[in-house]
Structures are given as C-alpha cells and as structure tokens.
Amino acid sequence: MKIGFIGAGKVGTAMGIFFKQNSLTLSGYLSRSETSSQGAADATDATIFSDLPSLVTASEVIFITTGDDQISAVINQLVQTSCLTEQHTLVHTSGALSTDLFDPLLTSGCGLCSLHPIMSFSDPFTAAQNLKQTVFTLEGNEKGLAEVQRILQITGNPYSVIDKGDKVLYHAAACILSNYLVTLIDSGFELLKSTGIATDEIVRAFMPLISATLSNIERSGTVNALTGPLVRGDENTISKHIEALKTQAPEFLALYQTMGLATIEMIKDKRIDAETYDHLKNQLK
Numbered sequence: 520m521k522i523g524f525i526g527a528g529k530v531g532t533a534m535g536i537f538f539k540q541n542s543l544t545l546s547g548y549l550s551r552s553e554t555s556s557q558g559a560a561d562a563t564d565a566t567i568f569s570d571l572p573s574l575v576t577a578s579e580v581i582f583i584t585t586g587d588d589q590i591s592a593v594i595n596q597l598v599q600t601s602c603l604t605e606q607h608t609l610v611h612t613s614g615a616l617s618t619d620l621f622d623p624l625l626t627s628g629c630g631l632c633s634l635h636p637i638m639s640f641s642d643p644f645t646a647a648q649n650l651k652q653t654v655f656t657l658e659g660n661e662k663g664l665a666e667v668q669r670i671l672q673i674t675g676n677p678y679s680v681i682d683k684g685d686k687v688l689y690h691a692a693a694c695i696l697s698n699y700l701v702t703l704i705d706s707g708f709e710l711l712k713s714t715g716i717a718t719d720e721i722v723r724a725f726m727p728l729i730s731a732t733l734s735n736i737e738r739s740g741t742v743n744a745l746t747g748p749l750v751r752g753d754e755n756t757i758s759k760h761i762e763a764l765k766t767q768a769p770e771f772l773a774l775y776q777t778m779g780l781a782t783i784e785m786i787k788d789k790r791i792d793a794e795t796y797d798h799l800k801n802q803l804k
C-alpha cells in the first residue's frame with residue numbers, strides 16, 4: 520500500500536513521519552508550494568510530485584491534507600485527471616467535514632473516508648510523537664473504512680466510527696473540549712491578573728489545580744470530579760462572587776453565569792437536590 524499526500528502542512532507532514540515510523544510506504548507529497556513539499560519529503564525520505572496525475576499513479580491511498588476550504592477544489596482537480604481507479608482510496612482529515620465532499624467520486628468505485636485525528640498539531644515532529652497516543656474518528660464507504668482500518672491496525676491506533684451526519688456536532692464538541700478550554704483558562708488567568716498576581720505566579724500556582732482537575736475527570740468522570748461552592752450549595756459564596764464580578768470585573772459576569780447554569784444542570788439530582796438547584800438557578804440567572 521503506497522500512501523501519497525496532497526498538502527504538506529502540519530497534519531500531512533506529521534502523519535507521513537508517523538506512517539514511515541510504522542513501516543508504511545509513502546509515495547510522496549504534492550503541495551501548493553515546492554518548499555512545503557520539499558520539507559515534508561525531507562522529513563519522510565519521500566518523493567515530491569509536481570502534478571496530480573504522477574501522485575495518483577504512484578499512490579494507492581491518497582490523503583488530502585490541505586486546509587478544509589481547499590479539499591473540494593482538490594477533489595475536483597483529481598476527478599479531472601481521470602487517473603483514479605477502483606484501486607484508489609481517498610482520505611481527508613477534516614474534523615468538521617464529512618465524506619459528502621467526495622460526492623463527485625461516488626460512482627468512481629474508490630474507497631472514500633474521512634479520518635480525523637483527535638489531536639492538536641503544531642510542529643510536525645512533536646505531532647508525529649503525539650500521534651502514537653492519538654485516537655481517530657472515521658466515517659466513509661465500506662472500501663474506504665476497510666483500507667483506513669488496515670492502516671490503523673498497522674500503526675496500532677484506536678478509532679471509532681461515526682455517522683457522517685454527526686460530524687459537525689462532533690467537531691463542535693472537540694472545539695469546546697480543546698479550544699474553549701483554552702479560552703476558559705485564559706479568562707480565569709485574566710481575572711487573577713486583575714487582582715494583581717503576576718502572570719508567571721498565576722501559571723505556577725494554578726496549573727497544578729487545573730492538572731489535578733483534569734486527572735480527577737479522567738479517574739471519576741465529570742459529575743464526580745466537580746468540587747466548589749455550587750456542588751456544596753453555598754449560596755452566600757455564589758452571591759458574593761456575583762456581586763464582586765458586577766462591581767470589579769463585569770466583563771466576566773456573563774461567562775460566570777453561563778458556566779454556573781451549565782454546572783447546575785450537570786449536577787441536578789446527582790449531587791444537588793431540586794430545592795438547591797432552584798435557588799442556585801435564581802441566583803445565576
């Protein structure tokens with residue numbers, strides 16, 4: 520099985536390095552710029568292609584690892600080459616987009632699959648390292664799924680298969696878990712800065728709390744991991760928080776209220792009774 524990549528950015532390069540480390544065979548790279556193709560080819564000891572027909576002819580599995588907005592255009596260019604056969608499998612790695620993008624190839628007999636690595640990619644070598652622990656989410660036609668599952672069996676990565684109609688919601692969830700977690704932590708840091716604590720001291724003092732919270736979630740689940748005034752039903756403390764935010768940091772009040780309301784929904788009838796829930800809801804509204 521020879522694997523070719525269209526798009527030599529962070530994901531394309533990291534996956535190429537990772538596949539190579541797992542003794543899979545790469546055909547090579549074709550990117551928009553020769554510099555990117557060359558960088559990925561150097562990192563993986565693979566070839567550079569200068570046109571799509573050469574890449575298609577040399578590859579059995581073709582990964583389209585361009586940005587989301589370029590995938591459709593690449594698929595249309597691939598159709599125009601008339602080089603694709605039933606022996607080919609096409610894969611893209613977008614989290615939000617499904618194999619619907621491959622509609623122009625529905626009658627081609629090709630394997631079609633979307634394969635989303637649940638990982639954040641920065642520099643390709645670190646990302647290739649992280650790929651060892653990465654779980655993938657896939658959906659596609661029978662042939663595409665079988666071919667990609669074969670690759671993941673070789674690399675030893677776990678995966679789950681998702682309905683293509685759920686991909687956007689799935690990706691919105693991934694955004695909350697990764698991107699908005701960063702935003703949430705940044706908001707807490709900003710609030711702490713307004714109390715005069717230095718940034719490096721905030722990181723030093725609060726990262727252990729954040730890490731312990733994440734470990735607790737992993738060990739006991741979200742509902743059981745929750746600590747603090749809401750789960751204790753400390754209404755006076757919540758009132759004080761709201762008053763302080765209103766007067767000293769009103770820009771964080773809406774976030775505090777929204778997160779508080781989401782928190783009491785999570786623990787209602789599990790860790791707080793209906794009466795406490797009603798009181799807290801009135802305070803947070």
Ligand SMILES: NC(=O)c1ccc[n+]([C@@H]2O[C@H](COP(=O)([O-])OP(=O)(O)OC[C@H]3O[C@@H](n4cnc5c(N)ncnc54)[C@H](OP(=O)(O)O)[C@@H]3O)[C@@H](O)[C@H]2O)c1
Nearest residue numbers: 526527528529530550551552555585586587589613639640
């Ligand atoms: N980054 C992440 O953390 C992450 C995580 C999971 C999934 N993904 C998905 O993985 C895919 C790639 O993301 P990325 O972060 O690797 O993006 P990226 O670093 O921006 O790389 C995209 C590459 O595609 C190349 N490209 C653009 N248009 C092209 C075209 N028409 N033909 C050939 N090459 C083209 C660009 O080329 P040049 O450099 O040559 O200009 C660039 O190197 C996306 O679908 C994204 O949603 C990303």
